[in-house]
Amino acid sequence: MVKIGTIELGEFPLLLAPMEDVSDPPFRAVCKANGADLMYTEFISSEGLIRDAAKSVQKLDIFEYERPIGIQLFGSDIETMRSCTEIAGRVNPDLIDINYGCPVKNVACRGAGAALLQDIPKMVQMTEAVVKATHLPVTVKTRLGWDDNTKNIEDVAERLQDIGIQALTIHGRTRAQMYKGEADWTLIAKVRENPRIKIPIFGNGDIDSPEKALAYRNRYGVDGIMIGRASIGYPWIFNEIKHYLKTGEHLPAPTISDRVEVCRNHLDFSIRWKGEKVGIFEMRRHYANYFKGLENFKPYRAELVQADTYADLNEILNRITEQYEGALV
Known part of the structure; x- marks a missing residue:
């Protein structure tokens, strides 16, 4: 049984990735109905939340049937992230997730998202502030590193676990790759195999079929898989993967x-x-x-x-x- 804190997610959970302008409550509703085990809000700007910006506040909307549901936050200022963690906690999510993976310019160039991969001490300090600001489990989503010369995820995983995160999702690309090329899960596997790592490690990147989900589970040993782009317009992928993992057979395609x-x-x-x-x-x-x-x-x-x-x-x-x-x- 995979657990984040006291949240039980089953033997091999499938997570819906937080996607800007996609994973809002209507989209999450159809994914939940079709087998997603854990979902996250779109990422929410800590600066926007502090300023009470309408778009950021609306992203805090969560519903009982979505549980377990996590609120994902991003930002560049440690004190602002601490404060917005307290604000997010008031709507009673099941967990708080920190985005250290978003590669897009208007996030990373402001020192947030994947930009923190260039300043690991600040990432650790920010994460610790968030952990201390809430009684909820804190999880992190990040990438292998900033570029090919800084694939530091093995060190990052240990340091974030040591200051209290309770699960880690790793996208198998660097920030420099954006969403291009093939995701490399070999470093994700090394994190999972590290005897010091006790928290769940979820893999993310390029999972778009039941066959690939099975192959990557067996090859890389992750505790679960996060699915993003493959679920857009095709929420059936969650139940299709679950059925295939259990039986080795395909569900009929949606009519x-x-x-x-x-x-x-x-x-x-x-x-x-x-x-x-x-x-x-x-x-x-x-x-x-x-x-x-x-x-x-x-x-x-x-x-x-x-x-x-x-x-x-x-x-x-x-x-x-x-x-x-x-x-x-």
């Missing part, structure tokens, strides 16, 4: 009716959470992923992203079901 149903559930929640106008607008980024692989789908996608009422979207989704029912997807 077009399945795809429309989950897409509609996602849309419904988006509207309930954000209101009709914003909820419809923010769903537009998801349609291409939900219906990826359907022949001659471009006209329907154009209709979906142009529709501005729920009634119109429902009618389009019904037509998609009628046209593609029975098609292989």
Whole structure:
């Protein structure tokens, strides 16, 4: 049984990665319904939370059915991170996660996210401040290092464990790689094999099929896997991996009716959470992923992203079901 503090996650948990502008409550709802064991909010700016910025505060929205759910924070100032940890704790998440992995410029160039991989003493000091600011378990998500010359994750893992984190997720790329090239899990395995490491180690990067999940579990010995991009438009991946790990067999692929149903559930929640106008607008980024692989789908996608009422979207989704029912997807 894999545990973070007292949180029991099963024998080999599958985690939903925190993804900016993706893993909001509507997206998390469909992933939870399809087998995600532990989920995180989108990363939340500590500076934004301290300033009571509306976008940052809204990201604190969590729901009972999501549990266990973690709030992920990022920032460059230690005192601000300590203060926003206390703020995040007030909404009663199950854990706090610190982002030391985000590679994008507007985060890393402000000294947050993966930038802390260039200043390990500050990373340790910041993590310790967060650990001391909450009674909740604190976890960390990070990368192998800043670049090929600074792959320091083995040292980082020991030092962060020593000051109290209770799980570590490692993305198998450096910051310099961004999301390019193939993720290298060999250093993740070395962290897991280190006899000093007692906390769960989760691997992240490039897991996009049940076969790869099984191969990486067996080859690298991680305690669980975090899945990000492969779940966008395809939340079924969690249950598909679980079934394959258990039986060695594939679940049937989702039918077009399945795809429309989950897409509609996602849309419904988006509207309930954000209101009709914003909820419809923010769903537009998801349609291409939900219906990826359907022949001659471009006209329907154009209709979906142009529709501005729920009634119109429902009618389009019904037509998609009628046209593609029975098609292989």
